[in-house]
Amino acid sequence: MHNLETSGHNPRWAELVDLLEGRLDGLAQAFTTRVREIPEYGESQVTVQEIRETAMETFRRLIRGLRHGQADDGRDGLLAFASDLGSKRARAGIPPESLTSAVRLDFSILWAELLEIATLEDAALLTSRVDQVWRVVDEFATRTHTSYLTERTRMAQEESSIQREFIARLFNQSTPSLETSVQVGSALGINPESRFALVAASGEPGARLRAGVSHFGSGQQARHRLFLHESGGNTYVFWPLPAVRTRGRQGAEQQLPAAISDVPCGYVPEVLGLRALPAAARTAESLAALLRPRDPGPLSADAAWARLARQNLQDAGLDLAAEVEEALTECKGGERERLLETVRNFLATGNVTLTAEQLFCHRNTILNRLNRFQELTGIDLAVPAKAARLVVAWA
Incomplete structure (x- = not known):
């Protein structure tokens, strides 16, 4: 026999959903209060008013999904709203773990409200509907997260493209102007007067440098931020150095990012400011040309000054x-x-x-x-x- 108590058209369930919709203000307020306790949200550029308005629209669409038994994927439906929300939060700079924590609040708040408006007689009905509530919220959360990641990827690609343009502008000048260095520093988010280190290589070692930078990917959270430039068959990588200076060969080795510490390449361990990078690149390129098969990694002028001098003398016809x-x-x-x-x-x-x-x-x-x-x-x-x-x- 068909059981009306578990049917998708259960009158009591429809009544509970109507009661839930009548509490939108309370749902939005509860969400706003709890999400502001997540540090990254509390310190973000997303205003309290925006969080509350977004929560109102989210719960309105979630409740509509509960009424129909599934998330609406129409142009103005729950999943379309989730896609837009994920993109917005990515552009606002909300970290992924914070977004996940926020979205997870939706189920707990909805369920707590259902338990409050339900009676003891509704226990069996709620038990039969928990999977439905979870499924609708999960579809919303999944779409939000997917859209967030897609937007973050697009933003990273766009930022990388802009950075490459500014880095190329820097290296294409033998002696960059102060204005250029300031613009590049702003684009890269670094102080143009900082100290830097730089390496250069071509061929297979150059490919290893590129792989090292790619592996570092999220360099902004890492100890080193690695910046890449390619020109004339050569690969150059540079990064800002810590404020505290380290002396000697051991100190220079400690400043090498792990991703490129074993790559044979020319190495300039200290460059004073962005404007000096093009000249350092030429030095590193010359050092890379002096590498020998037994060299285990980056070769600096300190280690190869005699080779460099001999090469210059030979170029002048002296042996x-x-x-x-x-x-x-x-x-x-x-x-x-x-x-x-x-x-x-x-x-x-x-x-x-x-x-x-x-x-x-x-x-x-x-x-x-x-x-x-x-x-x-x-x-x-x-x-x-x-x-x-x-x-x-x-x-």
């Missing part, structure tokens, strides 16, 4: 290593290898005693070899300028 090799042609037997081993160890330590210990030789033996090397090449390793010449030659 210091060839001069040293020619001078050592007089060596007989294994003398050449012994001298080179001794000199390399001495250059690494700067200490005769330590060099002797490492090579298991007497101190006087090391001194004799250094003297012999000077005799053959004319390079006195006790003179810093002469030693530096050899360091560059063997870089």
Whole structure:
């Protein structure tokens, strides 16, 4: 037999829904009070009046859904309203977890109000209708959340496009103007006078840099905000540095974002202001060209100054290593290898005693070899300028 108590046309259910609709003001007020307790809503640009008006429209449409047994997907229905609400809250900057907390209030408030207006005789009816109430509210919540995420994605893409335009404007000038740096800083949400770090790479390492930036995605909440620029086959990534300076190579390594800390690339660990980034990009590009297969990650000028100097000298037609090799042609037997081993160890330590210990030789033996090397090449390793010449030659 058809049971009118559980039918979609149950008179008592229709009566309860009518009573619920008569309490719209109370429902909206209860929602407004509770949603303002969510910190992000209380501190947002969404006004109390807007929250209350939105709550009134939400409950009006939810109650209509309860009356018909399903959410209305028409142009002016519940789900269309949910889509608009999700977009609005995304544009207002409400965090996703806060939006979820707010939307979840709808069911608890509706159900609490139903329990208040119902009688003991309505217990079986309410039990049979709880799934319907939950389904209507859940459809509303799902559509709101989906619209919110869609709008957030669109906003992120739009923001990313605008940022790329401003970054390109910065890098396309060899010496950007103060006005340009201020505009770029405003677009990126950073202080144009801040200190930055920058890396550059091409080919497969460049692809790894791009992947690292993409992985960081929500960089604004991360320790580093990574900004990307691509030009002429090169990929550049830069980020603001913390206010507290860190000194030395270890400090520079600590400033590297984890996403790119193992990517072979040219690295400029400190750039003073946005206006200096284009020049730093050229430096990083030059350092990237000096990378060797054994380099485990970013290469800075501090670590590669000798390589850079040697490359510049070779570009000028000077080959210091060839001069040293020619001078050592007089060596007989294994003398050449012994001298080179001794000199390399001495250059690494700067200490005769330590060099002797490492090579298991007497101190006087090391001194004799250094003297012999000077005799053959004319390079006195006790003179810093002469030693530096050899360091560059063997870089």
